[in-house]
Amino acid sequence: MDDQKADRHAGMYDPVSASLGERRRAGLHRTERKIPGEHDVDDAALVAQAKQGDHRAFAELVNRHRSKIEYVCLQITCNHSDAEDALQEALTAAWQNLDKFRGDARFATWIHRIAANSSLAIVKRRKPVDSIDAASEEFGILLEDPSAEFDDRLTTVDAVRRALATLPDDFRVAIVLAEFASLPYTDIAEHQGVSVATVKTRIHRARKKLAEILAPTMNS
Incomplete structure (x- = not known):
């Protein structure tokens, strides 16, 4: 394992380990302005670069999907403090486990699952797990986003x-x-x-x- 990959598995990527406040001050919470043609780089190409230890490629992936990742964390944990913790854990887990991402699903799907797992883990740490029984009801009422x-x-x-x-x-x-x-x-x-x-x-x-x-x- 080369130094860049070792850094990834050690969780040493600064934009991931930084708090939301630090990322905002550093400008990493916003999608950076792109040069012409840069929009053509798809997630798969960025994932391939990030797997080789390219921090900027991973930062771009995070920037592309940040809003929904944060929103998933917030809606599951239902408070900002826990959402920030969940986001940090999700981004760190994603960075450290990029080599396990096979590309069977979209990167967005994969990282949203990680965000949901991180958020639910925090919820479970703060309260008992609710019991749920499944029933066969048909799909029904829509809720506007x-x-x-x-x-x-x-x-x-x-x-x-x-x-x-x-x-x-x-x-x-x-x-x-x-x-x-x-x-x-x-x-x-x-x-x-x-x-x-x-x-x-x-x-x-x-x-x-x-x-x-x-x-x-x-x-x-």
């Missing part, structure tokens, strides 16, 4: 976050990965170790519960 109106409807977004916090962990992870990370049901099922039918049930129940909780907010 509040992120598009985040700036104009902070109150509503806060209400959504509080409502998400009331859901059992497995339900919350399923709906966050579906609604905010845009993962297909098959990927969520694989991630949660359940059938696609169970994922549909969890998402249906989560949406129905959220709709009930948020009805007063949406109608006000």
